[in-house]
Amino acid sequence: xxxxxxxxxxxxxxxxxxxxEIKNESTxxxxxxxxxxxxxxxxxxxxxxxxxxxxxHFDLTYxxxxxxxxxxxxxxFSDVYAMxxxxxxxxVGLGVSKRFDVEDMQELYAGMKLACDKYxxxxxxxxxxxxxxxLTISITCIGEAEEGKISKRSxxxxxxxxxxxxxxxxxxxxxxxxxxxxxxxxxxxxDEPDFAGKEYLIERQLKPEARKDIIEALERINVVPxxxxxxxxxxxxxxxxxxxxxxxxxxxxxxxxxxxxxxxQMSEDFKLNPTMAALNGGEDYELLFTVPLSxxxxxxxxxxxxxxxxxxxxxxxxxxxxxxxxxxxxxxxAQGWNSLAE
Amino acid sequence: xxxxxxxxxxxxxxxxxxxxEIKNESTxxxxxxxxxxxxxxxxxxxxxxxxxxxxxHFDLTYxxxxxxxxxxxxxxFSDVYAMxxxxxxxxVGLGVSKRFDVEDMQELYAGMKLACDKYxxxxxxxxxxxxxxxLTISITCIGEAEEGKISKRSxxxxxxxxxxxxxxxxxxxxxxxxxxxxxxxxxxxxDEPDFAGKEYLIERQLKPEARKDIIEALERINVVPxxxxxxxxxxxxxxxxxxxxxxxxxxxxxxxxxxxxxxxQMSEDFKLNPTMAALNGGEDYELLFTVPLSxxxxxxxxxxxxxxxxxxxxxxxxxxxxxxxxxxxxxxxAQGWNSLAE
Numbered sequence: 001x002x003x004x005x006x007x008x009x010x011x012x013x014x015x016x017x018x019x020x021e022i023k024n025e026s027t028x029x030x031x032x033x034x035x036x037x038x039x040x041x042x043x044x045x046x047x048x049x050x051x052x053x054x055x056x057h058f059d060l061t062y063x064x065x066x067x068x069x070x071x072x073x074x075x076x077f078s079d080v081y082a083m084x085x086x087x088x089x090x091x092v093g094l095g096v097s098k099r100f101d102v103e104d105m106q107e108l109y110a111g112m113k114l115a116c117d118k119y120x121x122x123x124x125x126x127x128x129x130x131x132x133x134x135l136t137i138s139i140t141c142i143g144e145a146e147e148g149k150i151s152k153r154s155x156x157x158x159x160x161x162x163x164x165x166x167x168x169x170x171x172x173x174x175x176x177x178x179x180x181x182x183x184x185x186x187x188x189x190x191d192e193p194d195f196a197g198k199e200y201l202i203e204r205q206l207k208p209e210a211r212k213d214i215i216e217a218l219e220r221i222n223v224v225p226x227x228x229x230x231x232x233x234x235x236x237x238x239x240x241x242x243x244x245x246x247x248x249x250x251x252x253x254x255x256x257x258x259x260x261x262x263x264x265q266m267s268e269d270f271k272l273n274p275t276m277a278a279l280n281g282g283e284d285y286e287l288l289f290t291v292p293l294s295x296x297x298x299x300x301x302x303x304x305x306x307x308x309x310x311x312x313x314x315x316x317x318x319x320x321x322x323x324x325x326x327x328x329x330x331x332x333x334a335q336g337w338n339s340l341a342e
Numbered sequence: 343x344x345x346x347x348x349x350x351x352x353x354x355x356x357x358x359x360x361x362x363e364i365k366n367e368s369t370x371x372x373x374x375x376x377x378x379x380x381x382x383x384x385x386x387x388x389x390x391x392x393x394x395x396x397x398x399h400f401d402l403t404y405x406x407x408x409x410x411x412x413x414x415x416x417x418x419f420s421d422v423y424a425m426x427x428x429x430x431x432x433x434v435g436l437g438v439s440k441r442f443d444v445e446d447m448q449e450l451y452a453g454m455k456l457a458c459d460k461y462x463x464x465x466x467x468x469x470x471x472x473x474x475x476x477l478t479i480s481i482t483c484i485g486e487a488e489e490g491k492i493s494k495r496s497x498x499x500x501x502x503x504x505x506x507x508x509x510x511x512x513x514x515x516x517x518x519x520x521x522x523x524x525x526x527x528x529x530x531x532x533d534e535p536d537f538a539g540k541e542y543l544i545e546r547q548l549k550p551e552a553r554k555d556i557i558e559a560l561e562r563i564n565v566v567p568x569x570x571x572x573x574x575x576x577x578x579x580x581x582x583x584x585x586x587x588x589x590x591x592x593x594x595x596x597x598x599x600x601x602x603x604x605x606x607q608m609s610e611d612f613k614l615n616p617t618m619a620a621l622n623g624g625e626d627y628e629l630l631f632t633v634p635l636s637x638x639x640x641x642x643x644x645x646x647x648x649x650x651x652x653x654x655x656x657x658x659x660x661x662x663x664x665x666x667x668x669x670x671x672x673x674x675x676a677q678g679w680n681s682l683a684e
Contacts (some may be wrong), residue, residue: 009681028386032587033495034424034571035388035485044370045387046377049467049482053431055474082376093393093435093480123393130681132397138435138480140391153375229376245374251357272650339472 009128015102016109020116020123024088026144027122032265036124038089043144048079051116054134056339061185062178065104067206068137069111070256075232076141077119078210078285083152085145087119087213092126095136108137109248119212121145151228151289153245160290160313162250163299165214166306168235169274172281173204173266174198180185200262208285221298225289234282235333242290249318250332252311253324279322280335344444351470357444358451362458362465366430368486369464378466380431385486390421396476398681403527404520407446409548410479411453417574418483419461420552420627424572425494427487428557431466432458435480437473450479461554493570493631495587502568502632502655504592505641507556508648509600510577511616514623515608516540516547544605552629555647560643563640567631576624579676582662584632591660592674594653597667622677 004012017031029037040047052058052072058067073090080087092112096105116123121141181193195202210230218225227246229238235257242270243250257278267274290313291299311323319330346354359373371379372394394400394414402410415432422429434454438447438570458465463483504652523535537544553572560567569588571580577599585592599620632655641649653665662674 015566029492029494035390035427035486037425037492038387038389039489040382040387045380045382045484047380047431047433047482047484048377049435049468049469049480051437051471051478051480053437053471053473053478056437079376083379085377089389089409091391091545092480093391095393095395095398095478125389126391127391129393129395130398131395133475136395136437136478136480138391138393138478140389140433140482141485142387142389145379147381150371150379151372198417209537289494 004096004100004102004105007102012102012105013126013128016105016245017123018189020113022122023120024122026088027124030124031126036089036091037216039143040144043230044147044150045081046080046143046145048076049138049140050076050079052137056138063206065107066111069108070115070207072137072139073112073115073121074208074210075285077115077121078230078232080141080143081210081212081215082228082287083145083150084215084218084224084228085150086260087141087143089122089124089142090116090202091124092139093138094128095131096128097131097134100135114300119210135216137228145261149224151225153227155228155240156227156242156246156248156290156313158313158315159208159293160276161293161296161299161309162288162290162311162313163307164231164235164258164286164288164310165211166284166286167260167263168284168286169229169277169281170201170204170260170278171208171283173263174201174203175202175283177266178205186305190229198262198266200260201266205283210285211287211305214287214307217305223291223298225291228287228289231284231286231288232282234280234334235288236279238288239332240334242288243320247316249314249316249320250311250320251314251323253323254312256308258306258308259330346438346442346444354444354447355468355470358447359465360581362455363590365462365463366464368430369466371470372464372466378431378433379408379683380484382486386489386492388422388425388427388485388487389482390418391480391482392417392421394479396478403524404550407449408453411450412457412549414479414481415457415463416550416552416627419457419463420572420574422483422485423552423557424570424629425487425492426560426566426570427485427492428575429461429463429483429485431464431484433466434468436468436470437478438508439473439476440468441476462677463551467668491566495569495571495584498569498584498588498590498632498655500590500655500657501635503635503638503641503651504594504630504632504653504655506573506577506600506628506630506652507553508626508628509602509605510573510621510626510628511605511619512543512546513550513603513625514619515605516543518612518624519543520606522638540604540608542602543608547625550625552627553629553647556600556629556649557604559647565633565637565640567633568653570629570631573626573628573630574624576622576676577630578621578674580630581674582676584630585662589658590651591656591658592662593660593665595665597649598652600648600650
């Protein structure tokens, strides 16, 4: 165990950067100067940022530091893919309290390195500082996209198909499971948590992936979604963002929402409606996008990677609605995770 | 007074962004999507990040929120100028505890807007979230630079002149003054703090500026510094960074270090050596740069903006030295502010 104060900021950064290699031609200058230098030539530049605070966004009781490093990178990559772009560089701001030692930070960075290697992203800079309480992680991701091929939230048109990748609600079920086991542990239960058969839910929560494969598949079939977002706050919240930004309405069908068998099963255990987990759970990091109706044949048959058509865009006057399995029509309301709301 | 939870994240962002306007052609898409979209055409892209944590980097007892907003933007702009670039966009990550209300955040953003307006920077995105304790500010600044005209830390050559802009040590004296008055206040002293005649020192600490004027002056006289940094941790620390990155030594002269009369006077009050304040105080946000010896005539006469030649670069074998006023030669050691060191 090495205390961080023994190294100081600059030696700590040197140590954490060991093993990171530059993979992208667009990275002209990396860690070690006042700025990183990038050159995207004729491509456009995408920039996104996520701030993760201990106790608000993660709980180190059940989230290992390596997983946290991985996830904090992934959630940023996901935002770049959600514009139909490709993440290329990231910068890490770290606030560290005295509770953490050098080895802890190395674990966190090992997770980031795994993510960077898998997604082809360069870690090009950062700012590492002391914090009075807990761990603060601020990541900025920079990516590239071709002009005219960027999918914003604002491009959805009446009659467009609404598509979603993978399945929804599993990350939320994973969180509920982890919280339940934590409570057992806090009460002095000495049983090891039993997640047998539920690994998928835990993994969706602790080690999500970003949908690089979808962006590559869209490129192969030469489709640019008219609008796109990643599902981080919950399907409802993201749908409403697209409707608002595009000035349209939408109609989705409850029985079309892709929900994994395990998610449905766990929902039952928790006496929850699995549709509500999918609509409001969040942290799935799947892609929600719209394409013209003429794409129906392509997308209704897309199984690898899996894409599901869950409904269509309507005129704004028709509102944002979900048709439940019993045929009832309900307003979509955002009850997704919002750390600042009541 | 409006509680932040009454608005929630998205309405808060809408409110905070009121009055911000896009000023740069390179800003293609701003706040409101998964990413901001930038287009720097044939320019290169600079990226820098600073993380500011309450209790570590700022003390709200004496730092008004508007000043804090201004300063947190400026320290990032300064990093971009330090590469011989121009800041164009910034992204703000904010972690806010329940202690703060909507009006507090509006004050903070008013300060950022002042900085953005003065320096021609667009605020293009961010992430706003709850925090358990205190205020967390994470700013990423993106800027542009011409290929071949970027000044890194690594380009200083033997015999180059070492130049520094403005004067050094005043921000540190301002901090000592503020801390002294805070102690009086904490002890129940009911006198208003008396900063009469010392406004310059207080302003250097609470409302620093970035040296846009220097970068513009260098452009006018068509000079690209061989190396450059901004003085944020202290002159000693920055000189050692340049020497290490460039593989050179340096020799600076104590009596050449530009120190304002007020800084010298306050140092005496505090029984401190003003040279030590300049070498190790930090937060001056002046530029330290090197230029070829042939530039001597140009830079020895540069008074507006003020630039002082404080020494020259040497072979690495000669080490990094300061020649004191009495002619003695001393090693330069970094004792600058380092939140992670002992």
